[in-house]
Amino acid sequence: MSAFAELQRVMNTAADLSAAAAVLGWDQETYMPEGSVQGRADQMGTLSSVIHEAMTGPRTAEIAERVRGEMNQYPHRQQGISRAFLRDYDMSKKLPADHVEDMARTAAMAQDAWKRARAASDFSIFQPLLQHIVDLKRREADLLGPTEHPYDALLDQFEPGLTVKGLAPVFEELRAGTVELIGQIGQVQDRVSDAVLYRTYPTAEQQSVATSIISRLGFDLNTGRVDLSAHPFCTNFGNRDVRLTTRIRQNDLRSCLFGLIHEAGHGMYEQGISDDLNRTSAGGGASMGIHESQSLFWENVVARSEEFWTWAFPILRDRFPEQLAGETVRSFYCAINSMRPSLNRVESDELTYNLHIILRFEIERDLIDGTLSVADIPEVWNEKMRTSLGVVPPNDAEGCLQDVHWSFGGIGYFPSYTLGKLYAAMEWNAMQVAIPTVRQQIASGKFDEILAWLRTNIHSCGRTETPDEIIRRVCSRPLTAGDFLAYVGAKARDVYGF
Amino acid sequence: MSAFAELQRVMNTAADLSAAAAVLGWDQETYMPEGSVQGRADQMGTLSSVIHEAMTGPRTAEIAERVRGEMNQYPHRQQGISRAFLRDYDMSKKLPADHVEDMARTAAMAQDAWKRARAASDFSIFQPLLQHIVDLKRREADLLGPTEHPYDALLDQFEPGLTVKGLAPVFEELRAGTVELIGQIGQVQDRVSDAVLYRTYPTAEQQSVATSIISRLGFDLNTGRVDLSAHPFCTNFGNRDVRLTTRIRQNDLRSCLFGLIHEAGHGMYEQGISDDLNRTSAGGGASMGIHESQSLFWENVVARSEEFWTWAFPILRDRFPEQLAGETVRSFYCAINSMRPSLNRVESDELTYNLHIILRFEIERDLIDGTLSVADIPEVWNEKMRTSLGVVPPNDAEGCLQDVHWSFGGIGYFPSYTLGKLYAAMEWNAMQVAIPTVRQQIASGKFDEILAWLRTNIHSCGRTETPDEIIRRVCSRPLTAGDFLAYVGAKARDVYGF
Numbered sequence: 001m002s003a004f005a006e007l008q009r010v011m012n013t014a015a016d017l018s019a020a021a022a023v024l025g026w027d028q029e030t031y032m033p034e035g036s037v038q039g040r041a042d043q044m045g046t047l048s049s050v051i052h053e054a055m056t057g058p059r060t061a062e063i064a065e066r067v068r069g070e071m072n073q074y075p076h077r078q079q080g081i082s083r084a085f086l087r088d089y090d091m092s093k094k095l096p097a098d099h100v101e102d103m104a105r106t107a108a109m110a111q112d113a114w115k116r117a118r119a120a121s122d123f124s125i126f127q128p129l130l131q132h133i134v135d136l137k138r139r140e141a142d143l144l145g146p147t148e149h150p151y152d153a154l155l156d157q158f159e160p161g162l163t164v165k166g167l168a169p170v171f172e173e174l175r176a177g178t179v180e181l182i183g184q185i186g187q188v189q190d191r192v193s194d195a196v197l198y199r200t201y202p203t204a205e206q207q208s209v210a211t212s213i214i215s216r217l218g219f220d221l222n223t224g225r226v227d228l229s230a231h232p233f234c235t236n237f238g239n240r241d242v243r244l245t246t247r248i249r250q251n252d253l254r255s256c257l258f259g260l261i262h263e264a265g266h267g268m269y270e271q272g273i274s275d276d277l278n279r280t281s282a283g284g285g286a287s288m289g290i291h292e293s294q295s296l297f298w299e300n301v302v303a304r305s306e307e308f309w310t311w312a313f314p315i316l317r318d319r320f321p322e323q324l325a326g327e328t329v330r331s332f333y334c335a336i337n338s339m340r341p342s343l344n345r346v347e348s349d350e351l352t353y354n355l356h357i358i359l360r361f362e363i364e365r366d367l368i369d370g371t372l373s374v375a376d377i378p379e380v381w382n383e384k385m386r387t388s389l390g391v392v393p394p395n396d397a398e399g400c401l402q403d404v405h406w407s408f409g410g411i412g413y414f415p416s417y418t419l420g421k422l423y424a425a426m427e428w429n430a431m432q433v434a435i436p437t438v439r440q441q442i443a444s445g446k447f448d449e450i451l452a453w454l455r456t457n458i459h460s461c462g463r464t465e466t467p468d469e470i471i472r473r474v475c476s477r478p479l480t481a482g483d484f485l486a487y488v489g490a491k492a493r494d495v496y497g498f
Numbered sequence: 499m500s501a502f503a504e505l506q507r508v509m510n511t512a513a514d515l516s517a518a519a520a521v522l523g524w525d526q527e528t529y530m531p532e533g534s535v536q537g538r539a540d541q542m543g544t545l546s547s548v549i550h551e552a553m554t555g556p557r558t559a560e561i562a563e564r565v566r567g568e569m570n571q572y573p574h575r576q577q578g579i580s581r582a583f584l585r586d587y588d589m590s591k592k593l594p595a596d597h598v599e600d601m602a603r604t605a606a607m608a609q610d611a612w613k614r615a616r617a618a619s620d621f622s623i624f625q626p627l628l629q630h631i632v633d634l635k636r637r638e639a640d641l642l643g644p645t646e647h648p649y650d651a652l653l654d655q656f657e658p659g660l661t662v663k664g665l666a667p668v669f670e671e672l673r674a675g676t677v678e679l680i681g682q683i684g685q686v687q688d689r690v691s692d693a694v695l696y697r698t699y700p701t702a703e704q705q706s707v708a709t710s711i712i713s714r715l716g717f718d719l720n721t722g723r724v725d726l727s728a729h730p731f732c733t734n735f736g737n738r739d740v741r742l743t744t745r746i747r748q749n750d751l752r753s754c755l756f757g758l759i760h761e762a763g764h765g766m767y768e769q770g771i772s773d774d775l776n777r778t779s780a781g782g783g784a785s786m787g788i789h790e791s792q793s794l795f796w797e798n799v800v801a802r803s804e805e806f807w808t809w810a811f812p813i814l815r816d817r818f819p820e821q822l823a824g825e826t827v828r829s830f831y832c833a834i835n836s837m838r839p840s841l842n843r844v845e846s847d848e849l850t851y852n853l854h855i856i857l858r859f860e861i862e863r864d865l866i867d868g869t870l871s872v873a874d875i876p877e878v879w880n881e882k883m884r885t886s887l888g889v890v891p892p893n894d895a896e897g898c899l900q901d902v903h904w905s906f907g908g909i910g911y912f913p914s915y916t917l918g919k920l921y922a923a924m925e926w927n928a929m930q931v932a933i934p935t936v937r938q939q940i941a942s943g944k945f946d947e948i949l950a951w952l953r954t955n956i957h958s959c960g961r962t963e964t965p966d967e968i969i970r971r972v973c974s975r976p977l978t979a980g981d982f983l984a985y986v987g988a989k990a991r992d993v994y995g996f
Contacts, residue, residue, distance in 0.1 A: 039739050046515060
């Protein structure tokens with residue numbers, strides 16, 4: 001008998017326990033009482049240790065080696081699943097249980113500290129726990145290595161095969177193109193006003209209209225839901241329980257609307273993963289970069305297009321007739337695509353966004369190779385903001401405390417966002433060839449063919465293929481910054497008229 | 499070195515995993531999307547199997563036997579913890595992993611089926627899963643036995659040492675006293691009207707006032723919260739994360755108000771368990787009967803007393819001035835203590851409530867010993883309602899589908915409610931001796947001394963003592979129905995004036 005049947009049991013156990021941990025994580029960010037953080041940290045630590053044991057114990061090791069030896073004879077799909085498992089297995093084997101447990105427990109505590117630090121705009125509240133996280137991540141890079149640069153080991157966890165060296169030329173091309181466009185826009189900056197976005201929009205109405213839009217896009221609310229949290233995220237427990245969160249700002253229409261469409265892009269990816277991959281190591285997104293390509297595809301390519309608002313603007317105006325009085329599809333489209341350097345990554349535009357990522361990439365790289373100390377983050381952050389984007393945060397809450405990622409140990413994650421942008425532009429070019437009427441479909445609020453194309457080409461294979469394999473198969477070439485620069489350049493010229 | 503330190507690690511792991519399972523259970527009843535039940539069932543099944551393994555694996559077995567051999571030399575507190583662990587361990591050893599996993603998975607599915615069955619008032623939707631649960635429970639009784647009556651093994655899980663034989667005389671005394679009082683009240687039934695309870699009370703206001711009352715009683719909202727669910731419950735993940743749920747009916751003031759005070763009674767018990775017992779086998783209530791004594795103490799002894807409403811009625815009238823116009827403390831007190839046979843256990847009065855329990859006790863006993871088949875439950879339920887309470891449910895939703903307990907496999911649980919009533923009356927007599935001004939304190943909305951007494955005498959010891967030890971220590975004698983019959987008789991005579 002093939003070892004694959006036994007592997008299924010191992011993967012089922014690990015997937016179920018990981019799903020349980022994800023439920024606890026979701027609960028912590030949404031409903032958990034404030035005074036309960038210590039207990040949750042203990043529970044997360046224990047769960048991660050049990051998952052680690054399930055993935056690396058002697059029985060699993062025996063099955064893993066049998067699978068490794070015989071998988072060449074498996075059917076194609078089982079090969080993909082086995083490969084995903086072995087990637088996780090080999091990585092888990094390198095990380096001792098005490099390290100994994102310490103990381104999980106620290107993350108639960110750090111998320112609480114980060115929240116308090118951000119509320120008080122006081123980096124020192126977060127600093128000791130961030131120091132512990134950086135120490136753990138440096139140890140982790142060491143355990144996973146050797147790699148050419150220690151940060152490579154962390155990048156690889158989110159985007160298999162990604163390295164500092166491989167990323168450098170792509171980021172340089174992107175930075176140069178971005179800086180050039182920012183310069184051109186700077187000369188005609190006042191041609192576009194985004195004032196409409198900052199009028200007063202009642203929060204309940206915002207959530208209601210955003211939820212109805214994501215439902216129309218294809219997010220299934222029968223196997224998903226929407227809640228509030230300090231930092232928006234998407235999590236899932238299998239492909240039939242997908243949770244999105246959003247935050248709503250009364251005086252900023254973007255936060256809930258585009259934030260929720262973004263998270264729904266993640267959510268539709270998870271909902272689109274084939275049932276046969278559920279509860280296996282391949283039952284998830286292929287990488288964080290591919291995941292972000294889905295969220296950014298819906299948020300930017302679709303929902304920041306003029307066609308989209310041809311359909312959606314009347315709906316929005318029905319909900320907010322006073323706030324949108326005098327606005328047109330065109331003026332609203334320009335407003336949501338205004339491009340200008342700003343402080344906040346999540347709320348920045350498509351163009352300047354990538355400079356926020358490059359800044360984080362550099363800080364993380366230097367933290368991990370030891371050339372930057374945690375205590376110096378606020379100062380370095382502000383200095384890099386000044387030289388890169390020309391703006392300086394007035395406080396840490398709006399500066400280096402704005403993102404949740406470090407608090408859960410997600411060092412190496414940020415570059416995925418920019419990869420997602422680059423992949424999304426490439427996918428969009430492929431989709432326009434495959435579905436010649438795609439722009440007209442968007443303009444009439446028809447999204448089923450788009451979703452079906454993403455399901456067939458990207459979602460359904462889960463982690464059975466690598467990001468590189470998916471992108472080459474779907475877009476007929478490897479990663480490039482060119483498609484994105486062409487896409488964003490065309491939009492900038494359209495919106496600003498230069 | 500003593501094995502106790504190693505036992506601590508085993509208990510910590512088991513407690514953390516059980517807490518994780520409880521979070522998933524809470525989520526399923528409150529926020530989980532409708533279409534996600536299969537995945538949740540898988541997760542619960544896997545978690546229970548992992549917990550079972552943690553409690554019974556070879557390493558645990560070795561530690562357990564070392565603890566059993568040396569625990570006589572442990573300090574008193576460690577002995578109590580070890581005893582609680584060994585009780586769980588010995589019970590777990592008797593139940594094979596496949597049984598436990600099947601039970602957990604079936605329970606997750608059955609809770610969904612029960613909800614749908616109740617909504618449709620169609621027992622047949624629930625019947626196949628209930629049949630599976632009864633089969634599993636009969637097998638469980640067999641595995642845990644031998645006992646004189648197979649149902650004894652299930653009773654013992656909720657109330658250590660409780661048997662059909664031991665319960666019979668207590669229930670007979672209680673039934674006789676209850677029937678006599680019902681007869682006396684029946685002759686003057688129209689002296690009390692409870693119409694005030696069924697006026698229109700907006701749900702948000704109901705939840706708000708009930709939440710502020712439980713906070714005043716001493717339920718800590720910094721380590722607890724309140725949500726909505728189909729059937730009210732209290733669950734907890736350690737002593738610092740205690741979740742209550744309630745249901746609110748616009749035209750029934752009792753459901754949310756007394757329901758939430760009831761659940762807060764459970765919650766304050768869990769919040770009062772000593773920190774040193776957290777994450778051990780003794781970190782929970784001593785038994786379901788003792789647990790119910792706490793919820794019923796607050797719900798009935800405190801919150802259905804005339805003294806309580808001397809303090810609380812003005813608060814309630816401020817919130818609902820129109821609905822309570824013309825009512826007095828006395829008339830309101832009489833209304834909430836009206837006693838009359840009715841269909842619904844949760845909403846029945848203190849007196850007739852126990853007849854609902856005796857009915858369920860008899861049905862469960864007969865299901866387990868095989869003299870009653872699942873298919874016959876609706877008919878037998880209705881017949882017993884007719885002979886025992888003189889009322890017959892118009893449909894299954896108001897009859898045999900009204901309770902959640904069977905759907906999660908809680909067969910043997912119901913008698914705990916009546917034990918709780920009997921214990922609560924005994925505790926109240928002991929408290930009145932210990933705190934002579936207790937009635938005046940309640941009348942002035944002062945509950946801290948009451949809670950402190952319960953903490954010291956009952957909560958803080960967790961499961962380090964048995965229910966029988968606790969009751970004998972606190973009340974200076976063993977279980978009796980006498981205190982309760984005297985208490986409820988005095989109230990009936992006061993309210994109905996006979």
